[in-house]
Amino acid sequence: MSAPIRLTRLALASAVALAATQAHASVRLSEAFDGGWFDPAASGRGVVVDFIPNAQRAGGTFFAADFVYDNAGNPFWITLQQDWSEFQNTSTNVPV
Numbered sequence: 001m002s003a004p005i006r007l008t009r010l011a012l013a014s015a016v017a018l019a020a021t022q023a024h025a026s027v028r029l030s031e032a033f034d035g036g037w038f039d040p041a042a043s044g045r046g047v048v049v050d051f052i053p054n055a056q057r058a059g060g061t062f063f064a065a066d067f068v069y070d071n072a073g074n075p076f077w078i079t080l081q082q083d084w085s086e087f088q089n090t091s092t093n094v095p096v
Helices: 003-020
Strands: 035-038 045-053 059-069 075-085
Touching: none
Parallel strands: none
Antiparallel strands: 035 045, 045 059, 059 075
């Protein structure tokens, strides 16, 4: 059997194995997420993140601000603020 055929079969077997299993992942938010990020190659956009822990219970407040500037230099900001309880996550579909 040639190497390309073996590689193709291995890739197919790996894809089937991954598709047949479930993956569970969780993120534990902390102040380690705090900061500002941007891509120098994509000038005029970025995100600022802040997590404020709650002293009375596990969790806290998650805040993020996404910023974009158009070609004329006008700013456009999108902000998100959400109370975050550990192990209690939900999502809501909101049309944009």
